[in-house]
Amino acid sequence: MKNYQYLVREAIIEKIGRISKVLDKQDKILIIRSAWRSFEHQRLLWETTFASFKKKHPEKSDGDIKQIISYFIAPPTKSMHVTGGAVDALIYDKIEDCVMNFGTNKGLEIDLSKKCYPYYPNISPEAKKNRALLINLFEDEDFVCDLKEYWHFDYGNTIWAIEKDKEFAIYGPIT
Template sequence: MTKPYQRIPIATSDDPLVPIPAGLFSLVTPHPYMALGADYGGRSPYFLRRRVLDKLIQAQNFLRAAHPEFQIQIFDAYRPIPVQQFMVDYTFTQLKGDRPLTPPETAQIWEQVLQFWAVPSRDPATPPPHSTGAALDVRLVNRAQEPLPMGGEIDDIGDRSYPDFYAAATTPPEQQYHHNRQLLRQAMEQAGFVIHPNEWWHFSYGDQLWAWQTQRAIAHYGRI
């Protein structure tokens, strides 16, 4: 299942993976996928390409200048292909449950899963965004490290995961969800990130999805 952005060619880059400084950002611990049993092969998920990390620091500084009480929290960043496969399979199993499925039902669930999860492709021309070191999943937290209400959890499968799901909301809680999503989005986008069309929490810089959304001819980062 090839997505439109995966048709964009990728340039070779020697920009290395570097650790996300825990002193600057809030990191979710224990890491949610490791807690489920995902094997990172001894590597940390809290790594990004060096230039992407610079952009993330810029986003954090922008946010803190306007809202010193808030901080960007990193839910997930670098994701090896085996972890992508693990999470795709895990999500399918969670949606399937214990019930037997007909072939059309199985296909429908896979379509639902792959609407939100990238195919764990090992083809260098079609890497999952997180496997490039250029994508990350984030949210906002307050001084007590409590997540701000965003109207849905990271990795939720469903319409409320769309970034603008609450844009036309009329109730105060839902309006607050939209405000918080916009606050996060503004901080990330002014630093050069793009948001995933289906996920309020997913941002990237330099990968194929970024190139496709910004109408670049070539992506900066491939699988690493």
């Protein structure tokens, strides 16, 4: 999307900074693929993914396609990215000169499937190790990992509040 802005809450910037320092000592770089998204951006992402999936699977009904893609992309009004409390992240290995292998990605491109579940068992040992590194870094900073996306982390929003058994979320939508 043209003019995409990576906006996050101040507390999250500090957390990402600490994660980045840990990775720097390992000759790795934290890649933030996405952060705050406007409702408009989320709608565009949803519609683009829907159209792409429909083209690849013309035999599926619109309802089936919506159900399938909603596993990995929230409908525009349900995304936690609108809170500024969600980030999508991967890791770049400076020594290997590439984005690390997480089992479903080719560089920054991620093939959406059940293999994206954080603890999906049928991925390579290398991918499991890389996912564990990514997830542990974020969990050490009090984020929660999405149940279906090993790269998506929440802090302070509704998902975080539910997972951490908090009375309420810290962050609501930024409009």
